[in-house]
Amino acid sequence: MQLGSCQFDIQRAQLTNLENGDVWHLPRAELQVLKLLIANRNRIVAKQKLGAADEEHPPLSDSSVTRAVFMLRSFLGPEHEQLIETVKSKGYRLRGEAKHTQWAQMVKLKRGLILGLMIVAIVIAIALVSQFSKSGSTTEPYNVTPLTLLSGQQIKLISYSKSKTNNESLMSVITQFSAGFKGCYSAPWQDIYLSLSHDEQVFNITMRGEKLGQSVVRNLKLSDFRQQKQFISEAWLDEVALCE
Amino acid sequence: MNRKLLWGVNSIILVLLVISISISYRYLNPSETLMLNCSSELFDRHKGDSDKGRHYLLVDVIAKGKQAQFNYRYFNLDGSSAGNIRMKGSLLNYDSDANKYSFSVKTKEESEVEDEQRQPEHMQYLSYVSSFNLDNKGMHNLSIETLDLDEQKDYAIVLFQPSNTVCGCRLVH
Numbered sequence: 001m002q003l004g005s006c007q008f009d010i011q012r013a014q015l016t017n018l019e020n021g022d023v024w025h026l027p028r029a030e031l032q033v034l035k036l037l038i039a040n041r042n043r044i045v046a047k048q049k050l051g052a053a054d055e056e057h058p059p060l061s062d063s064s065v066t067r068a069v070f071m072l073r074s075f076l077g078p079e080h081e082q083l084i085e086t087v088k089s090k091g092y093r094l095r096g097e098a099k100h101t102q103w104a105q106m107v108k109l110k111r112g113l114i115l116g117l118m119i120v121a122i123v124i125a126i127a128l129v130s131q132f133s134k135s136g137s138t139t140e141p142y143n144v145t146p147l148t149l150l151s152g153q154q155i156k157l158i159s160y161s162k163s164k165t166n167n168e169s170l171m172s173v174i175t176q177f178s179a180g181f182k183g184c185y186s187a188p189w190q191d192i193y194l195s196l197s198h199d200e201q202v203f204n205i206t207m208r209g210e211k212l213g214q215s216v217v218r219n220l221k222l223s224d225f226r227q228q229k230q231f232i233s234e235a236w237l238d239e240v241a242l243c244e
Numbered sequence: 245m246n247r248k249l250l251w252g253v254n255s256i257i258l259v260l261l262v263i264s265i266s267i268s269y270r271y272l273n274p275s276e277t278l279m280l281n282c283s284s285e286l287f288d289r290h291k292g293d294s295d296k297g298r299h300y301l302l303v304d305v306i307a308k309g310k311q312a313q314f315n316y317r318y319f320n321l322d323g324s325s326a327g328n329i330r331m332k333g334s335l336l337n338y339d340s341d342a343n344k345y346s347f348s349v350k351t352k353e354e355s356e357v358e359d360e361q362r363q364p365e366h367m368q369y370l371s372y373v374s375s376f377n378l379d380n381k382g383m384h385n386l387s388i389e390t391l392d393l394d395e396q397k398d399y400a401i402v403l404f405q406p407s408n409t410v411c412g413c414r415l416v417h
Contacts, residue, residue, distance in 0.1 A: 020247055118253055125260035138342045139389055139403055160391075162408045193391065193401055193410040201369055206401055206412040208392070215397035217412030219284035221301070223365035226290050236287065 001038065004080025008034065015075055024075050029060050029068040037084065037094035046091040142167060147178055151186040160195040169229075170196045173203055176232035184243035188216055203231040207242075276338040278307040278345055278388070280400065282413035286318075288365040299326050299364040303411070305388065310334050312347045318364045327355045327367050331374065331384070342389060349374065349384040373407070 001008045007016045013031050015024045026034065033050050050068075051060030060068070069092055073081035085093045142161035146154050159174055161167050174194055181187065189209035196203055205220040220240060222231045282303040291297030304315040312333050318326040333349035352374055357363055377384040391410070392401040398415040 114250070118257055121257045122260060125257070125264045138344075139391070160403055160408060160410055162406070191392070191401075193412075195403070195408050195410045197369075198406060198408045202366065202407075202409070204410050206410045208399070208401060208412055215394065215399050217399055217401075217414075219282065219412050220287065221284050221366055221409075222287045222289050223369060224289035225365060225369075229289070231289055236289075240285075 004076045004083055006076060006080070008038070010035070015072075017075070017077070022075075027068075028057060029064050030071055032057075032060065033065060033068040033092075034072055037092060041094050041096070044087045044090050044093045050092065143171070143174075145174070145178070147181055147192075149181060149184045149186055153186050155181065155187065155189055156191050158191060158193050160193065162198050167196075169200050170194070173231050177205065177237075180232075180237035180240075180242040187243045189218075189242075200229070201225055276307060276335060276345065277309075278305060279416035280305040280388075280402070280413040281416050282402075282411045284411065286364050286366050290365070297365075299366070301364070301366060303413075305413070307335050307345060307347070312349075314347075314349070316367070316370060318367050325355070326362070326364055327357070329354050329367065329370055329374070333383070336385075343393070344387055344389040346387045347385065349378070349386065350382075352378060352384075 001010070003015070005017060005019045007018055008014075009016065013026050015026060015034075016022070017024075029051075032054070036045055036050050047062050047065050051062065051065040053059040069084055069086075073084055076083060083095050085095055087093055139160065141158045142164065143157075143159045145157040145159075147157055148154055157174060157178060159167075159170060161170055173196065177194070187209070188211045189207040191208045193206040193208070194204065201223060203222040203224075205218075205222075207216075207218045207220075209216055222236075224231055280303070282301075282305070284301045284303070286299040286301050288297030288299075298321055300319040300321070302315075302317045302319070304313075304317075306313045306315075312335050314329075314331040314333075316329040316331075318328060320326045330353045331349045332351045333347050335345060336348050337346040338344070339346075354371060374384045386407070387405045389403045389405070390400050391403050394400075395415065398417075399412060400415055401410065401412050403410055
């Protein structure tokens, strides 16, 4: 028989809290009071009746009845202590209907549900954290080639590619481009960044260096939509004057 | 399962949820300021080595709060306008470790074309790629990753994806 979150086993004279598993073997006063309250559920039962003597035991004093009610309420817990209602100057009343339900199964189901929800919540939280805190790594250059000018100055040719394979076109254009520095004694550039667009239609050159203590950057973008592309030509290299 | 253990587990879940919600909020509502000005010399190589195939390009990238704007202004050698493309969208994510901004472009405005032959090939290319994505997917996603940065000298070398374009830009404050 269910009383709040507790199950009352009349045969064994014990109350079991199904939430925390506590078991209380009821003393005589508590057992008598609870039995009478259950037998008169939703009806007021006078203190005298609750403490009446039976065949085996003497009557309970009013204070014993009061203490028994207090102990029963304590065991029912703050959420369910109101099940035993005090009706001033009249006695006590056990509220609610007796539920001869499969409470234990329901509690098990409830526990399983709570556990399941907890696991789902933890998985979601971990997934969210890992998803959003995941940082992409920085893009590494595909190739870095040093270029030595006549003065001994070194320039780095740094190329970027979306793929680590099939970059023949890129390397071929870079070779043609680096020919533009062959006659250079020196140049204001330190690093030259190169990339071929994903569809190989645009060749991008970014030259970075210093001139008179100032940072200089020059961007060159060469477009060629033809099937047979020729991004770099000698005439173009002369035109753009890479050494200056 | 006793009440204390339940409360303990509940507290852990609550803390995890608060952490994940705050991280999610931070990533879903990134707020970073990025202002770049990139100037480039353009060469249309199929037009040979003549001046006809030469143009200048100024790109302004402005990202403030969640709003982002990209202005591509094309010029002829004499300084006259050769067209422009303005794209607007939002900042989707900022990865501070990779120093990478991810954007979603939603709208695009292009200057009217008088003579397509005179339009810089780079502009035709950009127009085609962005329209392709906007028409098909309703958005054009792109990212800008900083490869090299010198805040003292106000420059940054950046990599645009998915076009795989390197570009040197001036930092605007």
